Amino acid sequence: MQTRSDARSSGDAGLPLWRPQPGEGLAGVIDCYTVSETPQGPVRTVIVTEERTGEQISLQLTSTSLLALFAEQQPHPGARIDVHYRGHTPDDGYQRWRLLMDRPAALELSPLGGEASDEAPWHRERRGDTPYGLHPRGAYGISPTSDTMGGSTTRT
Secondary structure, eight states: OOOEESOOOTTTTTOOEEOOOTTOEEEEEEEEEEEEEETTEEEEEEEEEETTTOOEEEEEOOSHHHHHHHHHHOOOTTOEEEEEEEEEOTTTOOEEEEEEEEOOOOOOOOOOSOOOOOSOHHHHHHHTOSGGGOOTTOGGGBOTTSOSSSSOOOBO
C-alpha cells in the first residue's frame, strides 16, 4: 500500500507526497519537475501522474541515491517511469532505489529515395560518390582513359 503525507510543500502545488515503505513502487508519467521546500531545505521534486489512479503525486528526490538515478537516466516530462523503494541497507542505512523508464522507440527517418540532394556536386566527388568509387579524374589527377602502360600520361 502506498503511503502519502498530508503535509503540503510549496513547489508541488499541494499534491499528495509519496512516502513509500520498503517494497513499494510508483509507476506513472512525469508531468514536470519543480522545487519543494522541506525542513532540511529545498529539494528537487518530480510531479508524476500515477498510472493506477490517474492522480498527480509529488515525488521528492530527498535521497542522494534517488537523485543520482534521475540525474543518470534523465527522464524527461512525458516519460513513463517506475520507481521502486527497496529499503535501507542494514549496515549503513543507505537507501536503495530502482528507477526504470520507458524510452520511446527511435524514429525511422532514413531517406526513401525521393529526396532531392542539396549537396554541391564537388562534395559528392570528394567523398567518392562517383561510379565505382573513382574520382572523375582518376587517381592522382590522371585521366582514367590515359594510357599509363605505354609511357605516355595525360594530365588533366
